[in-house]
Amino acid sequence: MNEHMQLLSCCSAKRGVLMKRPTLFPVCAFLAFAFLAFAAVHSAAAQQRIDAMTFTRMATASDSFEVQSSQLALQRSTNPRVRAFAQHMINDHSMTSAALSQSAPMLTAFSGPFGLLDPKHAAMLSQLGALSGPGFDRVYAQMQLAGHREAVALFSSYGATGDDPRLVSFARSTLPRLRHHLSMARRL
Numbered sequence: 001m002n003e004h005m006q007l008l009s010c011c012s013a014k015r016g017v018l019m020k021r022p023t024l025f026p027v028c029a030f031l032a033f034a035f036l037a038f039a040a041v042h043s044a045a046a047q048q049r050i051d052a053m054t055f056t057r058m059a060t061a062s063d064s065f066e067v068q069s070s071q072l073a074l075q076r077s078t079n080p081r082v083r084a085f086a087q088h089m090i091n092d093h094s095m096t097s098a099a100l101s102q103s104a105p106m107l108t109a110f111s112g113p114f115g116l117l118d119p120k121h122a123a124m125l126s127q128l129g130a131l132s133g134p135g136f137d138r139v140y141a142q143m144q145l146a147g148h149r150e151a152v153a154l155f156s157s158y159g160a161t162g163d164d165p166r167l168v169s170f171a172r173s174t175l176p177r178l179r180h181h182l183s184m185a186r187r188l
Contacts, residue, residue: 049157052164056167059100059155060100061118062151063097064097064116069125070086076136079134085144092177100170103166104166128143149182151182152178
């Protein structure tokens with residue numbers, strides 16, 4: 001019996017006689033599991049696919065929150081690391097907002113003006129506005145970490161499955177900067 005059949009065989013005792021028989025169950029189970037995993041990944045990717053308008057609206061809201069929360073950090077924080085991070089976020093997210101407007105001017109016009117926050121980000125900004133001192137710094141750092149995780153996921157997803165070539169290019173080119181921001185937020 002060749003090596004492959006030996007790997008697929010199992011030994012069993014039957015009426016005192018040792019018999020080898022190929023067992024296809026583990027192979028079939030593995031193949032079924034692999035197929036289901038493949039289908040689940042593709043199903044999840046299909047569910048996560050967003051259109052250009054949704055991407056633009058979400059990216060604009062994210063950038064607006066980054067800029068406004070960081071402006072608040074410059075007003076409220078006395079921590080030099082938080083203040084340096086906040087200034088970096090203001091500079092970079094202002095630039096990405098301008099680049100987004102250039103990549104899809106019609107979509108950004110319909111997604112709302114820059115600075116307009118969605119309800120989720122407005123509530124987060126309101127929560128930050130009620131804090132000061134070390135409590136502010138802690139919540140700001142947590143929000144920056146969560147926000148950049150979401151932004152990396154959004155830009156990764158759209159860069160892989162987006163429906164507008166200009167925005168796909170924008171998402172892909174912006175992603176390294178967002179990953180760098182995420183790394184910075186982890187150290188904040």
